[in-house]
Amino acid sequence: MQTALMIYDGSAPTDSDVPRTGGVPLAPAGFTWPLCGCGGPLQFFAHLPVEDGVLSVFLCQNDPGACEFWDPGSSANRVHLFPREELRPVAVPVAGLTLLPVTSAIRIHVVTIDPEDALEEEGIEPDAYDLARSGWKLEPGERFGKQREVLGSLGGSPSYLEDDRLPVCPSCTGTMEFAAHLEEGMTWETAMNLGGQLGYVFVCTPCREGAFLTG
Template sequence: MQTTLMIYDGAAPADSDVPRTGGVPLAPAGFTWPMCGDCCGGPLQFFAHLPVEDGVLSVFVCQNDPGACEFWDATSGANRVYLFPREALRPVAVPGTGVTLLPATSAIRTHVVTLDHEDACDFEEGIEPDAYDLARSGWKREPEERFGKQREVLGSLGGSPSYLEDDRLPACPSCTGTMEFAAHLEEGISTQTAMNLGGQLGYVFVCSVCREGAFLTD
């Protein structure tokens, strides 16, 4: 059982083409900054730039009045996920109003955690162990340490959505098929770098055929 964790790796240039949270989005020519389709109508905040096998995932979430717009709902219009091709991406002009950028840009490095049967034996009999939960809770934990360093974990790439019920899996708005899980997102290592997820875990989904994306929290 393998999980690809996303680990905080210090500051990054705001317009770099590396895995990161914050900074300025990179998009193809002609891209228009997304606006909230729920209640506020303001520009969404850019959360993450995540290079993946099929391109680059770009995640936006409404933060103009946290809690007013339903940014946790995949169908509310208060968030947006784009799957861009890797070629010809350029920094996007940032709107002059609204909550658009995170306070800091955080580089991400990936770390593959392999869990064996013994790692899952602590779970109650009959309960399927959750790969992401196990990998995150054990990050950098040494035998003599009481606690690990889970705050360094910014999420994971691929795998399966942690503890998310099947009836919450989003459908692609174009083909209506169930989207594939792409990434978990955690709030971040500090208040200066954090994405506001309301204290919840974020989920990113994608339909690679239609190049549609979705975001929700638990």
């Protein structure tokens, strides 16, 4: 059982093509900054290079809690799957809450757990992400802990999310695939406001459509 945790790794250049939270989004030419139904621009949360391109995650923070950024069908969030070719920094709107205060680099730390060692009572397999987040180590031999440095994970399965909440692609009507977890972050300077919830990023790779929700 392997989980690819995303670990806080200090600061990063605002326009770097590395896994990060915050900074400026990179997008193909012609990209227009997404707007919420409230009329304000969405805030850019994360740049996540994945096998099929780059995931860019945006949420509305213009009046936190007023817009339903936790709802995958809401205009208050947006997930884009961009091809890796010819990405460039996007012009940032002059008004609205568009950028996080700090750009945080992410490193990938793969946690491997023996399934036989991970079984709970009655042989029930525990949640892989929850187990990895609770028990990751910076170096072999160090104790478990420092959970606040975990910024989420890439791939795997959505933690404790019921099947009836899996988003459907608006283009092909197929069920989207899980792509990433997002945690709020280390401190108030670096944190993404997720309302204290765990964020879930989904994608339909053929249609290049994405979705976001919290739970």
